[in-house]
Amino acid sequence: MSNTKIRRLTIARAMAEAIQQEMQSDPRVFVMGEDIGALGGVFGNTRGLLEEFGRERIRDTPISETAFIGAGVGAAQDGMRPVVELMFVDFFGVCFDAIYNNMAKNNYFSGGNVKVPMVLMTSTGGGYSDAGQHSQCLYATFAHLPGMKVVSPSNAYDAKGMMIAAIRDDSPVVFMYHKGLQGMGWLGTEAAATVDTPEQPYQVELGKAKIVREGSDVTIVGLAMGVHNALKAADKLAEEGVNAEVVDLRSLVPLDRETVISSVKKTGRLIVVDEDYQSYGVSGEVITSVVEHDYSLLRSGPKRVAYPDVPIPFARHMEQFCLPNADKIVAAFHAM
Amino acid sequence: MLISRETKLWMYKTMLLSRRFEETIEQIYLEGKTPAFNMANGPIPGEMHLSNGQEPVAVGVCAHLNAEDIVTATHRPHHQAIAKGVDLKRMTAEIFGKQTGLSGGRGGHMHIFDTNVNFGCSGIIAQGMGPACGAALSRKMQNKPGVAVSFIGEGAVNQGAFHESLNLAALWCLPVVFVVEDNAWGISVSKQDSTAVARNDVRAAAYDMPGHFVENNDPLVIYKVAGDAIDRARSGGGPSLIEIETFRLAGHFMGDAEAYRPDGEKAFLESKDPIPAFRKILLAEGTTDVALDHLKDQVEEQVSAAIAFARESAYAPAEDALTQVFAQGEYHE
Ligand SMILES: Cc1ncc(C[n+]2csc(CCOP(=O)(O)OP(=O)(O)O)c2C)c(N)n1
Numbered sequence: 107m108s109n110t111k112i113r114r115l116t117i118a119r120a121m122a123e124a125i126q127q128e129m130q131s132d133p134r135v136f137v138m139g140e141d142i143g144a145l146g147g148v149f150g151n152t153r154g155l156l157e158e159f160g161r162e163r164i165r166d167t168p169i170s171e172t173a174f175i176g177a178g179v180g181a182a183q184d185g186m187r188p189v190v191e192l193m194f195v196d197f198f199g200v201c202f203d204a205i206y207n208n209m210a211k212n213n214y215f216s217g218g219n220v221k222v223p224m225v226l227m228t229s230t231g232g233g234y235s236d237a238g239q240h241s242q243c244l245y246a247t248f249a250h251l252p253g254m255k256v257v258s259p260s261n262a263y264d265a266k267g268m269m270i271a272a273i274r275d276d277s278p279v280v281f282m283y284h285k286g287l288q289g290m291g292w293l294g295t296e297a298a299a300t301v302d303t304p305e306q307p308y309q310v311e312l313g314k315a316k317i318v319r320e321g322s323d324v325t326i327v328g329l330a331m332g333v334h335n336a337l338k339a340a341d342k343l344a345e346e347g348v349n350a351e352v353v354d355l356r357s358l359v360p361l362d363r364e365t366v367i368s369s370v371k372k373t374g375r376l377i378v379v380d381e382d383y384q385s386y387g388v389s390g391e392v393i394t395s396v397v398e399h400d401y402s403l404l405r406s407g408p409k410r411v412a413y414p415d416v417p418i419p420f421a422r423h424m425e426q427f428c429l430p431n432a433d434k435i436v437a438a439f440h441a442m
Numbered sequence: 443m444l445i446s447r448e449t450k451l452w453m454y455k456t457m458l459l460s461r462r463f464e465e466t467i468e469q470i471y472l473e474g475k476t477p478a479f480n481m482a483n484g485p486i487p488g489e490m491h492l493s494n495g496q497e498p499v500a501v502g503v504c505a506h507l508n509a510e511d512i513v514t515a516t517h518r519p520h521h522q523a524i525a526k527g528v529d530l531k532r533m534t535a536e537i538f539g540k541q542t543g544l545s546g547g548r549g550g551h552m553h554i555f556d557t558n559v560n561f562g563c564s565g566i567i568a569q570g571m572g573p574a575c576g577a578a579l580s581r582k583m584q585n586k587p588g589v590a591v592s593f594i595g596e597g598a599v600n601q602g603a604f605h606e607s608l609n610l611a612a613l614w615c616l617p618v619v620f621v622v623e624d625n626a627w628g629i630s631v632s633k634q635d636s637t638a639v640a641r642n643d644v645r646a647a648a649y650d651m652p653g654h655f656v657e658n659n660d661p662l663v664i665y666k667v668a669g670d671a672i673d674r675a676r677s678g679g680g681p682s683l684i685e686i687e688t689f690r691l692a693g694h695f696m697g698d699a700e701a702y703r704p705d706g707e708k709a710f711l712e713s714k715d716p717i718p719a720f721r722k723i724l725l726a727e728g729t730t731d732v733a734l735d736h737l738k739d740q741v742e743e744q745v746s747a748a749i750a751f752a753r754e755s756a757y758a759p760a761e762d763a764l765t766q767v768f769a770q771g772e773y774h775e
Contacts, residue, residue, distance in 0.1 A: 140628075140629065140631065141629045141630045141631060143630075143631075144630055144701070144702040145629065145630035145701075145702060148629070166630075166631050166635055166636075167631075167636075168597070168600035168628075168631070168636040168637060169567050169568075169597045169598065169600050169601055169628055169636070170600045170601060170602075172602050173600075196566070197566060197567075199566065200566065200567075200568075200569075200601065200602065200603065233482065234480075234481050234482035234487065234488065235481070235482060235487035235488035235539070235550065236481075236488050236489055237488060237548075237549060237550045237552055237553055237565070238548075238549075238553070239552065239553075239564070239565040239566055240489070240552075240565060291478060291479070291480060292479050292480060292481055292697050293480065293481045293482060294480050294481070294482040294483075384775075385775070414763075414764060414773070414775070415767075415773060415774065415775060416763060416764055416767050416773050417548070417767065419547060419548045419763045420488060420539055420547060420548060420549055420550025420551075420553070421539030421540075421547030421548070421550070421757060421758070421763075422482070422487050422539060423539075423757055423760045424539075424547055424548070424758070424760050424762065424763035425763070426760070427760035427761065427763050428763050428764075
């Protein structure tokens with residue numbers, strides 16, 4: 107990759123470029139979803155693809171998620187590599203059977219004879235007052251159910267490499283992208299998600315967490331927007347002389363428990379940040395992974411900064427009250 | 443079906459109220475969102491789906507409904523809410539996220555619930571349809587009066603819930619009317635790109651119920667067709683499906699650049715704006731300019747009062763986010 111061009115890309119552009127490059131090199135790859143054609147995706151991640159590949163491979167669908175996600179499963183099983191978009195993850199309710207009973211289980215039911223090499227990409231996250239049917243993360247809902255990989259990038263470099271890896275993966279991959287990281291100014295965006303991204307295709311291995319900041323006093327684990335909150339908290343803690351290590355999970359299934367455990371070995375303290383509902387979720391799973399491995403690694407009780415178990419309210423101040431943020435992470439550290 | 447002068451004036455005034463309300467909301471929505479448009483900012487954050495152009499559907503149908511009748515609406519609910527008689531002040535306060543809002547700021551513009559007039563919505567496509575069937579069933583089981591009307595967009599007819607609900611309603615002969623607002627677009631996807639069926643009223647045949655199609659956004663024809671269907675439901679005749687050709691004068695939501703619209707479509711639709719067209723009809727029938735302007739003044743007052751109420755109301759304490767999750771007002775950690 108020595109002479110590859112590096113550009114700063116938003117996650118939206120990085121995803122579109124990854125899909126574009128895979129479509130150029132593999133005629134089996136195609137895209138289906140609502141408003142992914144002329145509009146380029148509500149969140150910009152298929153922009154430019156219709157112009158290059160036409161309506162046959164960039165297919166706007168009716169609002170029929172059960173049918174077109176089910177069709178993705180069938181096409182994948184028959185040798186295609188569909189990238190299918192569920193516009194907001196909140197809409198999984200109308201089509202979950204196609205996802206968790208078909209997409210996720212047919213490899214198993216067939217004794218490994220049927221492969222479902224499909225990517226289901228879907229937007230997550232709130233923070234812009236879109237209320238409780240358009241702001242959820244639902245990470246754990248998907249990660250709980252066996253048979254599908256579940257990933258969520260925090261920056262454009264990872265987004266491109268993980269999307270290429272997801273398309274090439276023979277297992278179904280749920281690719282969850284956080285709206286607040288997309289680089290779409292119209293719903294506010296975290297600037298730090300827009301990073302240098304090579305033009306040449308490359309893969310980021312699914313199932314590997316990444317230490318995005320090294321430290322020795324406390325491990326803060328998060329994914330997607332949670333990573334940015336964790337990094338901001340780490341900056342604040344640094345002002346107090348506290349050296350926080352930040353782990354970007356990047357993938358929930360497979361979950362890189364080892365990276366988390368070895369970080370906690372070093373720091374002895376663990377905070378998990380999760381924008382999904384707190385109970386029965388990512389934070390509980392990560393903490394359990396450490397405690398089950400060796401509870402004596404922890405010098406104090408673990409903490410979680412997660413979304414409370416309430417639907418997401420519309421009013422800005424109420425939503426912000428519920429959302430994880432850097433100050434809550436710092437406070438969690440102080441409470442340790 | 444005859445239509446009284448009084449009803450016509452109510453329809454005109456209600457269309458105007460909905461339009462003036464949305465024009466005002468549109469302005470306020472943009473506060474704090476310029477020069478850079480960021481949905482998260484301003485006194486009204488989040489998505490904003492306007493219904494201007496679609497008022498004839500709301501008034502033509504709701505003219506036949508009483509407070510006891512049930513309406514389920516969508517992500518684009520203002521015109522229907524206003525026509526159903528939802529408390530305008532409290533709805534406006536809800537859109538601003540205030541404590542005096544219908545839900546204390548929890549729901550916002552896509553989740554308007556007013557129990558006094560049996561109005562509710564869902565931001566998930568076609569998900570008002572099952573609840574409308576259930577409300578109709580409840581009235582039937584309790585032997586109580588009332589019909590349910592479920593409004594959906596033409597994009598929603600391609601959801602499973604549409605077909606399941608029509609089948610259930612027909613099977614159980616429920617007092618429910620399904621009204622499809624065909625504004626030709628589901629966000630950026632046109633009707634002809636979303637179904638091979640040109641007119642969705644024909645789908646009624648699949649469930650052995652009457653289907654009707656109304657062309658050209660005509661409030662008087664809508665009134666008549668909806669009236670027949672609602673009468674039928676009220677008198678135990680069972681459900682009907684009505685598709686109404688209407689116009690989405692604005693973008694899908696505010697901030698939509700609408701590059702997908704064919705050239706000239708917007709100007710063409712604006713030339714067919716149903717409000718001036720209805721005014722012309724009323725004038726031709728002998729209503730005076732003075733009388734119509736008087737209605738306009740009343741509408742302006744109503745809108746100003748609602749906006750003032752919303753602006754002046756306080757926000758609920760942020761911790762209120764942790765209340766009303768369960769029936770006793772509590773939440774469980
Ligand atoms: C199940 C589901 N899928 C997708 C969406 C996203 N979405 C919101 S509005 C919309 C278009 C709806 O079109 P239509 O039903 O015709 O109503 P209109 O917006 O034209 O009023 C879509 C796809 C949703 N809210 N719910």
